[in-house]
Amino acid sequence: MAEFITADMLSAFFQVLMIDLVLAGDNAVVIGLAAAGLPRDQRNKAILIGIIAATVLRIIFAGLTTQLLQIVGLLLAGGILLLWVSWKMWRELREAHERDEMDANEALADADLDHDGTVAGHRPRKTFAQAATQIVIADLSMSLDNVLAVAGAAREHPGVLIFGLALSIALMGLAATMIARLLQKHRWIAYLGLAIILYVALEMIYRGALEVWPVVNGV
Numbered sequence: 001m002a003e004f005i006t007a008d009m010l011s012a013f014f015q016v017l018m019i020d021l022v023l024a025g026d027n028a029v030v031i032g033l034a035a036a037g038l039p040r041d042q043r044n045k046a047i048l049i050g051i052i053a054a055t056v057l058r059i060i061f062a063g064l065t066t067q068l069l070q071i072v073g074l075l076l077a078g079g080i081l082l083l084w085v086s087w088k089m090w091r092e093l094r095e096a097h098e099r100d101e102m103d104a105n106e107a108l109a110d111a112d113l114d115h116d117g118t119v120a121g122h123r124p125r126k127t128f129a130q131a132a133t134q135i136v137i138a139d140l141s142m143s144l145d146n147v148l149a150v151a152g153a154a155r156e157h158p159g160v161l162i163f164g165l166a167l168s169i170a171l172m173g174l175a176a177t178m179i180a181r182l183l184q185k186h187r188w189i190a191y192l193g194l195a196i197i198l199y200v201a202l203e204m205i206y207r208g209a210l211e212v213w214p215v216v217n218g219v
Contacts, residue, residue: 008155008157009157009160012153012154012155012157012160013157013160013163015153015196015199015200016150016153016154016160016161016163016164016167017164017167018189018192018193018196019146019149019150019153019164019193019196019197019200020146020150020164020167020168020171021171021179021189021193022089022189022190022192022193022194022197023142023145023146023149023168023193024146024168024171024172024179025179025182025190026089026092026142026190027054027138027139027142027143027146027172028172028179030135030138030142031046031047031050031051031054031135031138031139032047034046034050034131034134034135034138035047035050035131035135037126037131038126038128038131042128042131045128046128046131046132046135049132049135049136050135050136050138050139051172053135053136053139054139054142054143054172055169055172057139057140057143057144058143058146058147058165058168058169058172059165059169061143061144061147061148062147062151062165065078065144065147065148065151066151066161069151069152072211072212072215073208073211073212073215074208075204075207075208075211076204076205076208076209076211076212077208078148078151078152078204078208079152079201079202079203079204079205079206079207079208080201080205081148082145082148082149082152082197082200082201082204083198083201083202083205085145085148085149085197085201086194086197086198086201089190089194089197090194146168147165147168149197149200149201150164150165150168152200152201152203152204153196153200
């Protein structure tokens with residue numbers, strides 16, 4: 001068994017683990033923020049919808065993405081898309097608002113974490129339909145980001161790819177609140193995850209360019 005575990009596989013495994021941690025936490029904060037403007041009796045329903053939608057979308061995108069990345073040119077396009085995801089994450093980390101993150105974490109935990117007498121009481125009020133729509137749209141984008149990053153990091157290791165996708169689903173369903181609070185407390189984890197996603201994006205662009213080059217030149 002040991003001879004099948006290579007350094008490249010272990011590197012891919014670590015990259016997938018960090019990507020899942022960071023993007024699951026990011027997804028949880030977005031869901032929490034969208035649900036934070038709801039009355040308490042509707043908040044948990046909206047969060048549950050968000051987690052279920054994220055899970056279903058990850059499964060659908062996993063089946064599509066792994067097939068599509070085999071098409072010449074789409075690996076390059078996927079790398080460019082992931083590069084944009086990296087830039088978006090960088091901007092969010094630089095412009096993170098502690099108040100927003102606290103409201104998101106309070107909504108996820110359904111607890112007054114900052115002891116101000118309210119649970120996510122600083123968010124503007126909204127209807128359940130508005131919150132659910134915001135959550136599903138955010139899940140659509142972030143689930144694609146997650147699957148694309150995991151597929152790029154796993155490369156030729158299908159076992160690592162399956163593990164990464166299963167882990168991302170498990171983290172969203174079981175540990176989203178804990179991870180969101182962990183990333184808020186230890187920002188360096190988020191920056192490390194961002195660096196790995198950037199590396200995966202650049203590697204996908206490089207490998208995609210090598211695939212496209214012979215086609216462009218008619219070789």
